[in-house]
Amino acid sequence: MIKLDGVEKAFGRNRVLRGINLEVPRGKSVVVIGGSGTGKSVLLKCILGLVQPDSGRIMVDGKDAGRGDRDAFLAQFGMLFQGGALFDSLHVWENVAFRLLRGSLKRPREEARAIAIEKLRRVGLKADVADMYPGELSGGMQKRVGLARAIAAEPQIIFFDEPTTGLDPIMAGVINDLIREIVVEMGATAMTITHDMSSVRAIADNVAMLHGGVIQWYGPVADLDNSGDPFVDQFVHGRAEGPIEAVR
Amino acid sequence: MSVLSPVAAIGRSTMGALAAIGRIAIFAGRTASHVFRPPFYPREFATALAGIGYFSLPVVGMTALFTGGALALQIFAGGARFNAEAVVPQIVAIGMVRELGPVLVGLMIAARVTSSIAAEIATMKVTEQIDALVTLSTHPIKYLVVPRVLAALITVPILVGIGDVIGVFGGYLVGTLRLGFNPAAYIQNTVDFLEFWDIASSLIKGAAFGGIAALMGCFYGMASERGAQGVGRATKASVVAAAVLILAANFLLTQAFFSV
Numbered sequence: 001m002i003k004l005d006g007v008e009k010a011f012g013r014n015r016v017l018r019g020i021n022l023e024v025p026r027g028k029s030v031v032v033i034g035g036s037g038t039g040k041s042v043l044l045k046c047i048l049g050l051v052q053p054d055s056g057r058i059m060v061d062g063k064d065a066g067r068g069d070r071d072a073f074l075a076q077f078g079m080l081f082q083g084g085a086l087f088d089s090l091h092v093w094e095n096v097a098f099r100l101l102r103g104s105l106k107r108p109r110e111e112a113r114a115i116a117i118e119k120l121r122r123v124g125l126k127a128d129v130a131d132m133y134p135g136e137l138s139g140g141m142q143k144r145v146g147l148a149r150a151i152a153a154e155p156q157i158i159f160f161d162e163p164t165t166g167l168d169p170i171m172a173g174v175i176n177d178l179i180r181e182i183v184v185e186m187g188a189t190a191m192t193i194t195h196d197m198s199s200v201r202a203i204a205d206n207v208a209m210l211h212g213g214v215i216q217w218y219g220p221v222a223d224l225d226n227s228g229d230p231f232v233d234q235f236v237h238g239r240a241e242g243p244i245e246a247v248r
Numbered sequence: 249m250s251v252l253s254p255v256a257a258i259g260r261s262t263m264g265a266l267a268a269i270g271r272i273a274i275f276a277g278r279t280a281s282h283v284f285r286p287p288f289y290p291r292e293f294a295t296a297l298a299g300i301g302y303f304s305l306p307v308v309g310m311t312a313l314f315t316g317g318a319l320a321l322q323i324f325a326g327g328a329r330f331n332a333e334a335v336v337p338q339i340v341a342i343g344m345v346r347e348l349g350p351v352l353v354g355l356m357i358a359a360r361v362t363s364s365i366a367a368e369i370a371t372m373k374v375t376e377q378i379d380a381l382v383t384l385s386t387h388p389i390k391y392l393v394v395p396r397v398l399a400a401l402i403t404v405p406i407l408v409g410i411g412d413v414i415g416v417f418g419g420y421l422v423g424t425l426r427l428g429f430n431p432a433a434y435i436q437n438t439v440d441f442l443e444f445w446d447i448a449s450s451l452i453k454g455a456a457f458g459g460i461a462a463l464m465g466c467f468y469g470m471a472s473e474r475g476a477q478g479v480g481r482a483t484k485a486s487v488v489a490a491a492v493l494i495l496a497a498n499f500l501l502t503q504a505f506f507s508v
Contacts, residue, residue, distance in 0.1 A: 050379050074385045085380035087372075089295075099384050103287055149384075 007056030018213030034210035078150035086134035093130035176202035301403030316418025337437035340419030354457030358490035366486035369469025404458025
């Protein structure tokens with residue numbers, strides 16, 4: 001379980017997170033929604049330690065995220081980045097098997113390659129993609145490779161940062177379905193940030209809405225359309241009128 | 249505008265420069281602290297060796313060749329004013345080996361390698377590849393910086409040595425084909441005149457300049473701001489910083505090695 005307690009983060013005068021309290025139960029898929037620039041990515045990066053929070057506490061499975069063995073902590077996570085964040089200079093299979101080629105999870109190259117090809121198959125890519133470079137792939141294929149990399153070491157927790165941004169609706173649907181299938185299949189805890197409502201409905205068990213630096217609303221995805229929260233209603237229905245200023 | 253505004257501006261610039269020096273020193277210290285600690289990345293090191301060393305050979309060779317030739321012409325023309333044309337082999341040798349070889353190779357490396365490292369790492373930063381490295385339990389300094397800095401420390405002295413030889417050869421070509429020097433006498437004069445310390449100081453300078461060039465590329469790449477403009481700024485700043493630091497280090501090393 002991931003538990004955030006009063007997490008705050010400011011960049012200069014811009015107080016992005018103003019006291020985040022959130023629990024992500026083990027094995028559940030929680031989607032954080034919110035407008036652009038509301039700090040969704042910062043929230044994920046705080047949990048991973050890529051950004052240091054100014055105050056508050058982040059616990060992962062009862063352990064303080066900021067203490068202890070950093071490698072062991074990070075080994076629990078897989079992450080799909082918004083733009084894929086694939087390493088341009090490495091082949092696709094080397095990207096997928098990155099963790100398996102070095103560090104504590106290191107395996108022989110042939111074994112790592114076989115696992116990478118298997119993971120590529122799992123996300124719907126053929127084996128011949130393995131020896132290509134990321135720059136040779138379409139946006140949708142890059143997302144799939146990023147997904148394969150995120151699951152390659154079979155992590156207990158997977159983060160998805162805007163998984164469908166920049167994809168056409170059909171490819172977005174494919175990626176959403178893949179994420180849902182993989183999360184269920186692996187029994188992993190998942191945290192996704194998005195402002196794509198089709199992703200929310202496809203991926204989420206629970207939904208948290210981030211607005212004004214705090215969790216404005218949290219509940220099961222089934223309650224999303226009847227949340228009774230004017231912020232959530234405006235966001236879900238994409239209305240310009242409402243408590244959320246359209247120009248931020 | 250207050251009378252003190254220019255003074256305040258000078259103060260701000262000075263404080264900014266000192267803060268930058270401090271950040272670079274901390275970065276260099278962190279890099280050094282990772283050199284001997286596992287895990288090591290031999291593949292990245294081998295790639296950096298080829299990228300910094302082998303692929304810089306053409307530009308280093310051409311620069312040294314033309315500089316050596318021009319130096320021979322200048323010394324011959326200048327020396328003619330006081331009947332000292334005969335010293336061309338000796339002055340070309342000492343000029344190339346002690347000074348022009350290491351400095352020009354250092355500046356060429358700053359142009360070719362520092363810019364490339366800074367642009368690559370800055371692009372990795374803005375496309376979240378550095379964050380991805382961290383989430384994959386890989387320390388960016390260990391994986392990206394240490395192999396490049398080590399490769400530069402090893403290969404740039406070799407490039408300087410090669411540049412010295414090619415530069416002297418450029419002088420030899422001009423001296424023998426254009427200025428009428430006897431080939432055997434030219435070589436003999438060059439060999440007799442150079443001392444061990446001339447060559448050793450050249451190679452030491454090469455190592456220092458290589459370290460500076462790679463470190464500046466890595467530092468400014470890692471410190472890059474978001475967007476294409478951030479990458480552009482990081483690349484420009486890295487080359488300027490590397491070039492200035494190489495010239496400053498050259499003065500300090502020359503002072504240390506050859507001051508009388």
